[in-house]
Amino acid sequence: MRREDAHRRATINDVARAAAVSRQTVSNVLNKPHLVRPETLERVRQEVDRLGYRPSQAAQGMRSQRAGAVGIELNAVQRAGSDVAQLFLTELTVAAPRFDVHLVPFAHESTFPAVEGYQDMVRRRLVDAFVLSDTHVGDPRPEWLLQTRIPFAAFGRLYDQPELTCWADVDGASGTAQAVEHLHARGYRRVAYLGWPHDRPASAVAEARWEGWSTAASARGTAGPEGTCEQDLTDATRAADALLEPLEPGDAVVCASDLLALGVVYAAYARGWRVGPDLGVVGFDGSLIASRHGLTTVEQPLALIAAALLGGITDQLTGGALTPSGQLLEPTLTPGPSTDRSATTGIPITAPEQSSRR
Amino acid sequence: MRREDAHRRATINDVARAAAVSRQTVSNVLNKPHLVRPETLERVRQEVDRLGYRPSQAAQGMRSQRAGAVGIELNAVQRAGSDVAQLFLTELTVAAPRFDVHLVPFAHESTFPAVEGYQDMVRRRLVDAFVLSDTHVGDPRPEWLLQTRIPFAAFGRLYDQPELTCWADVDGASGTAQAVEHLHARGYRRVAYLGWPHDRPASAVAEARWEGWSTAASARGTAGPEGTCEQDLTDATRAADALLEPLEPGDAVVCASDLLALGVVYAAYARGWRVGPDLGVVGFDGSLIASRHGLTTVEQPLALIAAALLGGITDQLTGGALTPSGQLLEPTLTPGPSTDRSATTGIPITAPEQSSRR
DNA sequence: CTGAAAGCGCTTACAG
DNA sequence: CTGAAAGCGCTTACAG
Secondary structure (H helix, E strand, O other): OOOOOOOOOOOHHHHHHHHOOOHHHHHHHHHOHHHOOHHHHHHHHHHHHHHOOOOOHHHHHHHHOOOOEEEEEHHHHHHOOOOHHHHHHHHHHHHHHHHOOEEEEEOOOOOOOHHHHHHHHHHOOOOOEEEEEOOOOOOHHHHHHHHHOOOEEEEOOOOOOHHHOEEEEEOHHHHHHHHHHHHHHOOOOOEEEEEOOOOOOOOHHHHHHHHHHHHHHHHHOOEEEEEEOOOOHHHHHHHHHHHHOOOOOOEEEEEOOHHHHHHHHHHHHHOOOOEOOOEEEEEEEOOHHHHHHOOEEEEOOHHHHHHHHHHHHHHHHHHOOOOOEEEEEOOEEEOOHHHOOOOOOOEOOOOOOOOOOO | OOOOOOOOOOOHHHHHHHHOOOHHHHHHHHHOHHHOOHHHHHHHHHHHHHHOOOOOHHHHHHHHOOOOEEEEEHHHHHHOOOOHHHHHHHHHHHHHHHHOOEEEEEOOOOOOOHHHHHHHHHHOOOOOEEEEEOOOOOOHHHHHHHHHOOOEEEEOOOOOOHHHOEEEEEOHHHHHHHHHHHHHHOOOOOEEEEEOOOOOOOOHHHHHHHHHHHHHHHHHOOEEEEEEOOOOHHHHHHHHHHHHOOOOOOEEEEEOOHHHHHHHHHHHHHOOOOEOOOEEEEEEEOOHHHHHHOOEEEEOOHHHHHHHHHHHHHHHHHHOOOOOEEEEEOOEEEOOHHHOOOOOOOEOOOOOOOOOOO
């Protein structure tokens, strides 16, 4: 150590010198502690703590030929247009240390072709693998990644070759089925459904969410009418208005998303129905919309999904082989005022923030 | 090259061999092209392209003693609870390549003390600097970073020592002044204001947004009443109801945020006023709320802010010295149906998605 | 159990 | 203008 620079971060050599051992011994203490004599172990560890030593990621990566990082394209995440994307990114970030990786988000200004962005990240050895989200039919990324043998895992099923890849997704059918049961338990009678059309290509999500409602409500004999609309508030309000026509106070609506649920709230309000006492409404996603408007919602298990994807990537990285596997993970229903029959006023348009959720 | 591995990424040696020069020449071609004879330059560049060579970030970082990365804590970003945080992260990510850096988000499970997370990132040489957001009075991070001489830049003024640090923020006063002028141009008469209380510590934001309205509306002689509420939809709706009491059709309200503006929409709707024709409403932030509900909003210049912060960090990294400087950046008003007097129906509760914004 | 050597992929002086 | 050398901070065989 030529000069004691305040900015200088301790290296393995500093620790070795301080503990009077060779630097290889320090490495062993960190990576193969069973090889080191207890006294030595203790002494070295003390110096590590005292100096605040942490191995340099760059040096480790150089040696291991691994970046220890997972790339995630923000354009794709954002395209969802929902605040859920941000929560997912946060869950990935929180989970990452458990898998000994960090995340590297990347993006491109509009026109840059997607695959080239991925390629560049790999060529610069910035990342070892990718998390994909918002995959769609005809998406060039999975095929390219498979071909190039770059590990990846996707949030959402890969429709082109689900059997070839690692993915995780919310169990949409379970979610809407839970919603039906919740409404039944709360004493609502008929349960209608407002969802997205399933005639489009990547509509497996729409299909699953619809199916859970359909099966559960049919089983209970409480299935009400169903309607579809785009993921758009105005369209949802319009569709909800038609959907409410044949309903009566005491009935309820399960929705494919929180945004659609907000449309139902508006339509109900316009008819003078109190959401909660007169009409039960359940959304889906656990978005900020739900907490803001007091909606009961089916929360996506984002933490579980994040962990499943990073776990899948880790397996591919260490096992070498692709370990194709898909997982549907259980969502959790979070009750809110929109399914509270005993509330005296109901939700006029807005409802109190629930203090239990931020 | 022992064996031709398909996964193997080209290194500088591969390029040198292919171009029949030494590896140092390749490095010169990339970093100091003026030192290299034109023919050689050309030949080497061709091989670089052909092999898809990109320098390894880890190796470069090792050599330069620099990670080439900027850390950003996601907990803090998320704490804002607004979807603006995500847009900001995306803008940072988009801007990063222009400053030759990438981002590394990090987070901690609830209780982990904030500063230690930052320390760990630096010790592992994962990042050279940080972008801070959601700074507040008593925030331990700026002081610690200054003391430890770790470069950083903050989204939002640092109230404790604004002169010591690099920050950028939206010019809130300009934003609400723009809103007042916009309303005037659209023919609205009195302009009321719904904002946050400024009596709290970190209320410079509240103060600035209020001041822009106050100054501009006073200058025009159109200042209407003002009210305050928390950043909460229910509270905003309640406060808006009181605020509307003395107003008349043809008046308008400028709000400190899009969420508050939504509260005004609700209150207006409850009174049977048509938002747009009867009452002008302007929000602030350019959040998803605004686009979803057809609100005219003052959009935060997130791309400019992101660039200013990364530029400030780059200066600190290269210049060595701290270059304290704060910048207020101009927001842009984006008109929506909520200030369209000529609309025949007005915004009932929801308004059509504006196709020009996603 | 511990130490000396090699090498991951770069770049920056330093000779030729 | 180009090449041989040194070294950034690690870890993994390989000797002792």
